[in-house]
Amino acid sequence: MMNLTQLSLFRDLARELSFVKVAQQNHISQPAVSVHIKKLEHTLGKKLLTRTPHNIQLTPEGLIILADVKKILYLCDNLKISSNYQHETMEGNIRIAAIHSVGMYEIGDFLSTFMKSYPKIHVHLEFRRSDEIYSLLLTERIDIGVVAYSEKRTRIEALPLGEDELVLIVDKNHPLWGKKSIKLEEINNQPFVAFEEGIPTREAIDQILTEKGINIDIRMTNDNIYTLKRVVAAGIGVSIVPTSSDDEEVSSGLLCRVKIRDINLSRPLSLLKLKKNTLSPPTELFVEQLIKFNT
Secondary structure, eight states: OOOHHHHHHHHHHHHHOOHHHHHHHHTSOHHHHHHHHHHHHHHHTSOOEEEOSSOEEEOHHHHHHHHHHHHHHHHHHHHHHHHHHHHHHOOEEEEEEEOHHHHTTHHHHHHHHHHHHOTTEEEEEEEOOHHHHHHHHHTTSSSEEEEESOOOBTTEEEEEEEEEEEEEEEETTSTTTTOSEEOGGGGTTOEEEEEOTTOHHHHHHHHHHHHTTOOOEEEEEESOHHHHHHHHHTTSOBEEEEGGGSHHHHHHTSEEEEEETTSOOEEEEEEEEESSOOOOHHHHHHHHHHHHHHO
């Protein structure tokens, strides 16, 4: 599903013809801009841009779609006029806990835009393990939580927040460096850097490997996605991580992203809230815009 963020970034790219400039203007990372444009192209089923090492250009389809995008954004800007006053004066506090791999990347770029738009809303974001997030929510020490592979809980409602593709990452000296995709069996008996046991993403990966009869040599475990990437870059082993978390290292040439083509590797993301509680207006606004941003 497309959203206004994707349309706005596409319009800006058509004007600037530079991912770097558009990222700076919108206060998000360059990889985040690329992800939004790829999602828009996937939704429309059209190639909107052609990319070369030196520049980007709109495709013929992109030029046609741009005209409609400008009309849509113009209408939306007019609709916002009547509600701007209420939003700009909205104030309050929002307490959020998210798993590290989502909080640092999926939410990070969104937070920058949200907090600039609503300067009187104060956000407290902390990174926690999934089990801790459920506990914090049930004891009402946070307003909302963000997890992968949500569990069914009687008192908790899980709202879909899109999916995050899981990919293999390898260092520049690894034999798989430069490959676009491989079969799962090609990582059999490979040295592996994994999430800690008990983390849902680790459990999902373990289940797939077990079902397919793949053995891995786990050399190190950690619950911090940044640490996992650095250990892989040091040549200790390969790892399977969310694709949203490795854009910076892949773009800089520190890591290579390799898709595993014979299985569907993706993890569902969810936003958690208590069923019985009515969210405060700032939190409700935050939830609504975060869902639109990520889906």
